Every structure is written in C-alpha cells, then in structure tokens.
Amino acid sequence: MTLRNDLSELERASTTLDDFGRRHAIPAAALFDVHLALDEIVTNIITYGYEDDAEHEIVVHLSVSPASAPRRVEVEVEDDGRPFNPLDAAPPDVEASVADRAVGGLGIYLVRRVMDDLEYRRQQGKNVLVMRKTLAG
Amino acid sequence: MELTEAKKSGAVVLGVNGRVDATNAGVLEQRVLGLIDAGEKRLVIDCAELQYISSAGLRVLLVAAKRLSTGGQLALAALNHQIRDVFDIAGFSSIFQIYPTQADAVAALQ
Numbered sequence: 001m002t003l004r005n006d007l008s009e010l011e012r013a014s015t016t017l018d019d020f021g022r023r024h025a026i027p028a029a030a031l032f033d034v035h036l037a038l039d040e041i042v043t044n045i046i047t048y049g050y051e052d053d054a055e056h057e058i059v060v061h062l063s064v065s066p067a068s069a070p071r072r073v074e075v076e077v078e079d080d081g082r083p084f085n086p087l088d089a090a091p092p093d094v095e096a097s098v099a100d101r102a103v104g105g106l107g108i109y110l111v112r113r114v115m116d117d118l119e120y121r122r123q124q125g126k127n128v129l130v131m132r133k134t135l136a137g
Numbered sequence: 138m139e140l141t142e143a144k145k146s147g148a149v150v151l152g153v154n155g156r157v158d159a160t161n162a163g164v165l166e167q168r169v170l171g172l173i174d175a176g177e178k179r180l181v182i183d184c185a186e187l188q189y190i191s192s193a194g195l196r197v198l199l200v201a202a203k204r205l206s207t208g209g210q211l212a213l214a215a216l217n218h219q220i221r222d223v224f225d226i227a228g229f230s231s232i233f234q235i236y237p238t239q240a241d242a243v244a245a246l247q
C-alpha cells in the first residue's frame with residue numbers, strides 16, 4: 001500500500017493490515033505487535049521525517065514467508081524523508097521514576113521490542129526499513 | 138476512540154474505549170488535562186474497552202501522571218493482556234497503579 005504523509009492515513013494502514021492478518025490467519029497477539037510497529041514507524045516518519053510541507057509517499061509492503069514453518073511476517077516501509085535509522089535511536093530509560101521519565105522516545109523502542117528483527121538501509125535517497133516477526137507454531 | 142466520564146466515590150472515572158494512536162491522542166490529552174486543570178485530584182482511567190494504544194497514548198498517560206504526582210492520584214483499571222504487555226515493555230507497569238477492575242481502582246484511591 002502507498003500512504004500519504006498525513007496521520008489520517010494511519011486508519012487505512014490499520015485496516016489494510018487487519019485484512020492482511022485475516023487472509024493469512026495471523027494470530028491476534030502477533031498481529032497486535034505488527035500493528036504497533038507499523039503504526040509507530042509510520043507516525044514517526046510523518047511527524048519527524050520531512051523538512052518541507054509537500055506531499056510524500058510512504059510505501060508499505062506486507063508479506064508472509066512461504067509455507068515453511070515457522071512462518072514470518074515481513075513489513076517493509078520505504079520513505080523519502082530525512083535519513084533515519086531506528087536502530088541508532090537511543091533507548092529511553094524505562095526504569096526512571098514518573099518525575100524523571102522523559103516524555104517521548106518510546107515509539108521506536110516499542111518497535112524494537114515487539115518485532116524480532118529490524119534491518120535498515122539508506123537506498124537511493126530513501127529510508128528502507130524491514131521489520132520481521134516470527135509466528136509461533 | 139470514545140471517551141466516557143463518570144464520578145464514583147469522589148474519583149473521576151474516564152473510560153477510554155477503542156484505539157488510541159497519534160491521530161487522536163491529542164483529544165485524550167485535552168480531556169485528561171482539562172479534568173486536572175478543573176481541580177480533579179483522583180483520576181481512574183478505565184481501559185476495559187481499550188483495544189489498542191501506541192506510544193502517542195502512553196505519552197498522554199505519562200503527562201497526566203506527572204501532573205498528578207504532586208497532590209493527586211492516578212490509577213488505571215482493566216488493561217487487557219496485550220496492552221499490559223506494552224505497559225510492561227515501556228516500563229509503565231512499575232510507575233502506574235494498575236488494578237484488575239474499575240471498582241478496585243476507585244476503592245484504591247479513597
């Protein structure tokens with residue numbers, strides 16, 4: 001699917017992912033995590049990725065690895081925003097007290113924790129992030 | 138996202154239903170901070186009908202907790218299993234008072 005850089009597109013992304021999950025009988029718990037990861041990454045791109053106010057395209061590919069067990073969901077997100085490697089993002093201090101806890105910085109951390117595998121490359125002026133989650137059983 | 142509001146034994150119970158993400162977290166923030174600005178000191182967020190929350194929503198809860206950390210109390214109730222997992226990962230389970238039911242949360246704030 002191709003999304004515009006507008007937060008209202010999150011709903012369409014979510015609906016498309018739900019359909020995909022149903023078609024491939026992805027267990028609810030794993031699908032929840034993929035929803036969270038896609039949501040956080042796309043939100044991050046739309047909110048912080050662009051230096052202009054122009055319309056941009058975010059291209060998302062969803063796939064499930066072939067019949068071989070265990071199956072694996074793969075989400076590829078490609079955007080033409082400023083270079084951003086989520087793997088370089090500093091993790092938040094998740095043990096800090098309420099008073100000391102920084103507001104923000106959680107999204108990318110959640111992505112890294114709920115997905116099994118992340119791969120980032122900068123390719124022809126675009127960020128390409130591949131996120132994978134292995135399905136149990 | 139749908140919000141419901143009730144007052145029980147002196148605490149405001151805000152029901153957050155459906156999905157909270159970056160598109161509507163601002164609405165939740167306005168509502169929660171509005172209650173705090175209006176002088177409410179005891180706030181229960183009832184998550185029984187909450188199906189999904191992203192970091193945008195977690196951020197609002199943290200802001201509310203910070204605001205209520207002096208002279209107020211915040212409790213969360215009835216988180217489903219998956220949302221509880223997100224709380225655990227984010228380290229929120231240790232900084233929030235979380236109760237199995239709305240009634241437990243209201244009772245805890247007495």
